[in-house]
Amino acid sequence: MDETELLEQTLDPPTTDVPPSELSSNGKAPEGKEWVDTPKGTECGIGPCKPQCLQIFASKKFFTFMLCIFGLIEGALISGFEPVIISSLEIRYKFSSTAASVIIIVFDIAVVVSVIIISYFGEKAHKPRWIGIAFFTQGIGALVFALPHFIFGKYDAGSVTNTTLVLESCNNPSLLVPDCDAGNTGAYILFLIGNAIIGVSAAPLFTIGVSFIDDIVLPKYVSLHIGVFQVCTIVGPAIGFGIGSALLTLYVDVGEVTNLTEDDPAWVGAWWLSFIVSSGISFLFSIPFFFYPRVLPDTHLVTEARQKQMKGTYKGRFGKEDTFVEQLKAFPFHLLGLFKSKAWLFLTLGTTFLFLSLEALVSFAPKYVETVYRVPASTAGLIIGAMAIAAGGIGTLTGALIAHCVKIGKNMGIVNWVTVLIAVVPLVGFFLTCRSVDVVGIGTQYTNNSISNSSDVLLASCNADCNCSSTIFEPVCGADGLTYFSPCRASCQQVGDIQNVTYENCGCVATNLRNNMMNSDFGTILASSTATRGLCPLPCTYLAGFIALVTIFVILIFLIRVPFLLVTLRSVADEQRTFALGVQSLFFRLFGSIPGPLLFGAIIDSGCVYSQTECGRIANCWVYDNNILRLRAYIFCTLGILACLVCTVLSWVFYPPYGFKLAPPDGTEYKCTDPPVDGKLSAPNPVFISETTDGILY
Known part of the structure; x- marks a missing residue:
């Protein structure tokens, strides 16, 4: 079967069952025969319990749908709820922006610590079940994050809800003694632990999850599946911004009467409710992943079509590595193989610089809007959430369609670096700033x-x-x-x-x-x-202009998410796709997502002109210098995007110009047309042979 025939197959080939011995070379049932049995290991269920009613869910579309739910909840938690509530946590538990940024980056630290192990050993594991465990673990993390509200008592802001203090005057001043007990420290530790658990659970989502989509979906359609998944990871934060902002209009101690209003700087909304709801949803929707099969009946056909697109620069061959010890011994070889791909290396560095700017901006966008444009925390969250829905969705879908129409390779590399170049322009929106208070x-x-x-x-x-x-x-x-x-x-x-x-x-x-x-x-x-x-x-008409320019910036950045991902998957060997995504995730989190929010938090703190000092330490800031904030934020984001541009151009330059074909160890060419046996592909393990003319085996 040639590549054209494979790519012209429908997204979901016939799912009726036929014995493997009667399966024709094109993976279809022989003419005139009914499919009577599913290849072993490709049915939905657990152990011997695999009822026929569940087999309808053993499809590409259902798996993509469930992975979208996972991505939506994870995005809502980390990139939606947390940025919206960060200023509320600063007030409620008296954190500085720098200290609050540590809570955010603990998520990425947890991903960095776990992603290499998970992505490397998860390549040959039961991928759907690993994802199910991760989804369930995410629910535990969200629950831990919400615990401080229930453990450390009601919010009194130093008895700010007391009528006498709210209506403070010269004849009735507030002579408060700050509460310096360990409550705030305990809450801070629980926030760190909760986010760390969520981080470990997120590691399989963008590595094993994306790799499994690439396993079961034909290359012609994989960009659409990944694009839909990426849209959900964007809609998730947008929903998080919307729901989180709406909940912040409720007083933190729901049902309690307070004289504070939402416009009051001491107001704290019900930040914890969103995490309780997310925890329950995570527990519920993790269940279907445990019933999903290791592979689908036609996965071997997808593998053959995908391998014809593969490009790489690898010397040697990859063994079967069926045991844990064999995989452990082969780890250095796989890692070295990745770094031999200059295209993958520079694309990884470009992604790192991109996330350095993007994650920093996204994490503190509501705080920035709230501070510079003087709007309530809930309003700032709604504005950023609405912008994220429109910009993220439009950008990702457009990028997925471009990837569907443009051949993966040099042309897609051009799309990447041209888009990054244009993205530098709308950052001038930082100069549309209101006067400081x-x-x-x-x-x-x-x-x-x-x-x-x-x-x-x-x-x-x-x-x-x-x-x-x-x-x-x-x-x-x-x-x-x-x-x-x-x-x-x-x-x-x-x-x-x-x-x-x-x-x-x-x-x-x-x-x-x-x-x-x-x-x-x-x-x-x-x-x-x-x-x-x-x-x-204080009259200010610049908010609309700032949001418009940032929206354009976000559209452009999200437009290249799917092209970046597909170029990554095709710049490495077939067996290294999950591992490549894992190592790339380590890089952009360790040098991008982790320092990004920390540096941006420091930028916000550097613009503080008057902060609260309590118990011998600096707590939250009350008054900022907007001119300092805008200039330093612009320089930080612009330098990150320019560095990404340089790396993306180099990735395009070094993208492998030569294709690869497959051969087993004895040197004879073969095609991966055998159906799965016990849920695993039975074809020999391939090596890559260069089509260059120097006669050297790469």
Whole structure:
């Protein structure tokens, strides 16, 4: 059978059963015969329990569907829920952005530690069952992540829900003693453990899962299956952003009455609910993977078609390696074989730089939007979620269609580096930034009121007698148009309208107004000097432009996900596809996904101009300098994309120009047309023979 005949077969060949002895060379039942028996090891079920009613699920489409569910939940957890709730965790458990970024990167550290072992030994394991175990483990990780809410008590923000403190004034200042017990440390440890478990469970998803799709789907259609899977891994974060943002509109202690509003900087939403729901879904949908067969009846035909596309630069041959010891001994050889492929190596480096920028931006995108454009955490999450659905979905589907139409090889390499080149342009959106919040005493000085030689920048002669706290940020907008750190720092003497939270007789506001109104009576001005809870309005029309440009950037980045993946699969030997994805995953996580959020978190912290100090350590930041944030974020992301561009071009240059054919150890050519036996392909183990003219065996 030639390649054309193989590729013209339908996505799901006839699934009725026929004895292997009567299977014709093209994998179809002989004319006039009914299929009566499925090749052993290709039925759905566990052990001897393989009822006929389950066999309808032994199909390519069903496996892709189930893998999509796994990818959707994993994406919602790591790239959806966590970025949305990160600022809430900072407030609730008093973390800095750098400390919070460690929670994020623990996921990637866990993947790095486990992915090499899982991808190498998983190549010859029962792949669907390994994925089922991983899906179940993900549910355990999500459950652990949510535990701090149930273990460490209710949120009081230093009793910020107390009416007296919420309505703080100069005559009733908050004299709080910070809670320095070990509760926050315990919560932090559980977040790390939970994310580590989720990371270990994610390792098989993008290695064994993608490799198994490549095992059972004809090359002509594999880009569509992988494309659909990749779309789900994008829709997952988008759903995570949407659901997570919606849940943040609920108060963290559901059912509790609070005087905090969602616009209050101390507000914390119900971050934990999304992880409880994800845990239950993971437990439920992991079950079908345990019933899926090792291979499908026509997998041998898919193998033959795939191997005709293979390209590589490998010296020597791969043995059967049926035992654990044999696989362990062959590990160095397989690893060396990967690094001999310059195309794979440079594509891996390019993917690493890409993830360095992308993961950093995605992890802190809601935090960035919330900080720079002054929108609530739930609104920021919805904006980023909507953008992710549109941009990620459009980009991935477009990339899958391009991969379906463009021949894998040099042409697809051109698609990759041209797309990366264009992606540099929309990063200028970082320069569309709103003005920073000017809090009196921090960004703006008290008018003729500052007390020299004081370490407290918020202290002024107008509020010196108020004994105000600097722990809790309760901003108010004075009648003078300035934002004050708290009503006490504005020297407000009493509460006015409790429902709308307004304050009256604000001494610092009156002093500032008098300086602008010559020869005015201070008593008259004081009587009209009010302040309203919240930041002063600051017109800003740049959010829409920023989101538009970032959307274009995300579309372009996700457009090359499927082409990148297919070039990776065809740049290595057939037996090394899972291992190649595993090592590539190690590289882009170890040098991309792990340092990316950590560096971006440090960038955000570097833009902090006033942070809360509690129990001898720096906690969450209250006020940022937007100019520092935008410039450093732009430089960081742009350098990462440019480095990716260089590596992608080199990968295209070094893509192997020579094809390979298959031969068993005795040198005679064969075709992999034998049906599976006991769920395994029975054809001899192939080696790659170069079609170059130098006569050397590679």
